[in-house]
Amino acid sequence: MFEFLSTTNLCAIQDLLESAVAKQQIFFKELLDGIEKKEEIREIIREEREEKWRAEERAQHLFFAEAMQFLSQKLRADDGSAAPSAAGVKVPMCASDNFVARAPCFKKRSKNWKRSEVLQxxxxxxxMEERFAKxxxxAALxxxxxxxxxxxxxxxxxxxxxxxxxxxxxxxxxxxEGKKQKGDSPYFPELWAALMERGL
Structure with a gap:
């Protein structure tokens, strides 16, 4: 068949075939690149979803732990109120039995806490969290x-x-719980750091 074709025609056909093959290779390469990019995007989306799920799980775990701790403190409040309260009243620092005279000797602080005191x-x-948890x-703690x-x-x-x-x-x-903003709790960063440091 090809014996009837001239050398020029054969070269033209060869160039045409090579061009078609090259275009086909480019097409398949672009197709594979597109598939790989889609897979990469799917993987990124999957990782983002997993990270979001893990973050939600950590937040739920933290909320549950804090809720249990808060509830435990409320239930045990009666156990911890008697002894410290008595200690605060029965340790006068002077000999006078008069209540008015005794107060300056004890130097009882006001209910208002300084920021430095709260941080301490x-x-x-x-x-002491681990000891309180166990x-x-x-009251003694x-x-x-x-x-x-x-x-x-x-x-x-x-x-x-x-x-x-x-x-x-x-x-x-x-x-x-989302009832307040972080700005409404001036010590939220310090509390978060103290609790997260111990895995709570």
Whole structure:
């Protein structure tokens, strides 16, 4: 068949075939590249979904842990209120039996906490979290925490420490649940860091 074709025609046919093959190769390469890109996009979307799911799972775990801790503190509040309260009343620092005269000697702090005091409370309470989690009666632990604070210049009794911590955790819980913004809880970053550091 090809014996009737001239050399020029054969070259033209060869060029045409090579051009067709080259175009076909380019087509298949672009097709494969498109498939690979789609697979990459699918993989990225899958990883993003998994990361979002893991983040939601961590948030749910944190919320559950905080809710359980908050509930436990409320249920055990009666156990921790008597002893620290009594300690705060029965330790006068002077000999007078008169209540008015006794107050200046005890130098009881007001209910308002300074920021430096709250930061110390968060730090120490975070360090003692494991002991609080394992303890049923926490009055002694709150007393111990108050002693540590006292050694650092913060004069608060166990009851004050417990009440302040419960208030902080209540605000923190509202932020986690979305009831409040982070700005509504001035100590949210410190609480988050203290709790996350211990895997809570």
């Amino acid at each position: 409370l968060i730090k120490i309470r975070g360090e 303890s049923i009666r926490r 709150w007393g111990e925490l108050a002693e540590v604070l006292r050694s650092r210049g913060v004069r608060r009794d166990g009851k004050q420490c417990r009440e302040k911590w419960e208030k902080l955790m209540s605000e923190y819980k509202d932020v986690v």
